[in-house]
Amino acid sequence: MATLPRTRPRNRRLVSRNTVAGWSFILPNFVGFAVLTLLPVAVLFYVAFTSWNVFGVAEWTGTANFRRMWGDASFWTALRNTVYYTVFHIPLTLAASLGLALLLNRKLRGVRFFRTVAFFPYITSIVAIAIVWNQLFSPEYGPINALLGAVGVDNAPGWTTSSTWSMPAVIIVGTWRYMGYYMLLFLAGLQTIPAQLYEAAETDGASPWQRFVHVTLPGLRHTTFFVTVLLTIESFKVFDLILVMTGGGPGQSTLVLSQYIYQKGFEENQFGYASAVSVVLFAICFTITVIQFMVNKRRNS
């Protein structure tokens, strides 16, 4: 402040008055935000390089945690499973939510009711959802396998009791839960496409499919980008759904990164090692977001 030219004392007074006013508005929230979010994020990078345990005894161990991770089979399993979930959850949810949005972006009777229905899974708690789906997926008596049997599937999958099918089961539930939310974002995006574009395409004799590819999809580019970023982060941090539905099992077939952090940190009290795994999760989410933003920027220019 001292470097400001002395010829503008009124302006300077204004600046300092505004600074006081601005900070007094922000401070009540900022104190909580700084202590509970910013500080932990900063501390994370310190703890990851220590052997911090339950007694709070922290010894600087350099890269020991990361070297241990490199040879830790469970860590790699968790990472692989997280990627597995992500690779299927993102395209499935994108397609389902866009499809729903297109269906509901019409003047049909009852559209408002359907929008409510689609959004309902999103506001329902994970615990209740996981419990119901576990009953639905019940291999011998559950309605899903009964339905599969009725259409002629002979050896229906064992879902959450089978290490092959537990991840697909989790992916189905994840998609079911989140598609209504992303549908809402797509609906908002569809509202921004000018109706004239569709009219022009129609006059040119474009088929519905051509209108979708040449008008709708380009018009939704920003929304699609935004939804993909959200979906990516959401997929990589998947945790509570899996924790309640399968507990990571059977075996380690649905163990994901967040859960591995939880196990090492809160069940085995290895805060240092758990933080090192957290750094990896952090780095993945951060890198992917930055890449997505860069790709989007280039595509726009």
Place this chain on the structure above:
Amino acid sequence: MTATDLPLPAPAVAAPGNRSAPSRPVRSLGWRLVGYAALVLAAAGLLLPFYWMVVASLKTNSDVFTIPITWLPDPVVWRNYLDIWQRSDMTTWLGNTLLLSVVVTLLQVVTGSFAAYGFARVRFPGRNALFLAYVGTIAVPWQSYMIPQFILMSKLQLSNTLWSIVALQAFGAFGVFLMKQFYETIPEELSESARVDGLSEFGIYRRIMLPLSRPALASLALLTFVTTWNDYLGPLIYLRSPELRTIQLGLNTFISQYNAEYALIMTGSVLSVLPVAVIFLLGQRHFIEGIATTGLKG
């Protein structure tokens, strides 16, 4: 999910009143029928789990899984809704959760809207950098810093108290982001002329911005309430004593205790979902507006 989840940049959303909406009438009857068929199918798939939940909660335990499946409870067992209160600490769980949800919602709305005014309307050095710190948490999942956060909370003697959940949820960047988006749609001239009339910044916030932002405040309140009500991970990590359990935590311990009581488990699930469902149906418009204007989740 926690409210610390994510502040995110808004997608381009049409200003209300923009009449470019391509909600075109569907012309031929055939297409209309196909559309309806697809909708009904989608709705059935979306609602089936809820249907199952309610129906199973009204069955006797041995009727939940039958071959072939019974889609209507026969006889209807209302007793489950009485038994659950005796067989579990439902009252404590619901009480804790209600208390937490109300306190968190109040704090989030007050501090969030307050801070948002500072970001939206007061110009001071460092403001944009500060806001970037808020928005920067976009790419940081809570799961990645829950360990250091837990260490800090323990040092503050907050773990295993209900305060830990309040602290965890009440200061999320989400509220700041949502309210800032909204304040920026209010014409600057309004506050400018109030300033000329000698109103302080706080006066402008209280007398002009707050009354105008009622719909946004409602969105924020509803989303925060539901997020806190549904949170499972926060209570799982921080609340160890049985008497502090929230409904999500309690329900999950109930399942592990009575894992063969299928009907009763569903009764508990229905009770845990019911308050949120009622709130959602009453304030649906605010939910949807809140999400559409920020593109954020709670």
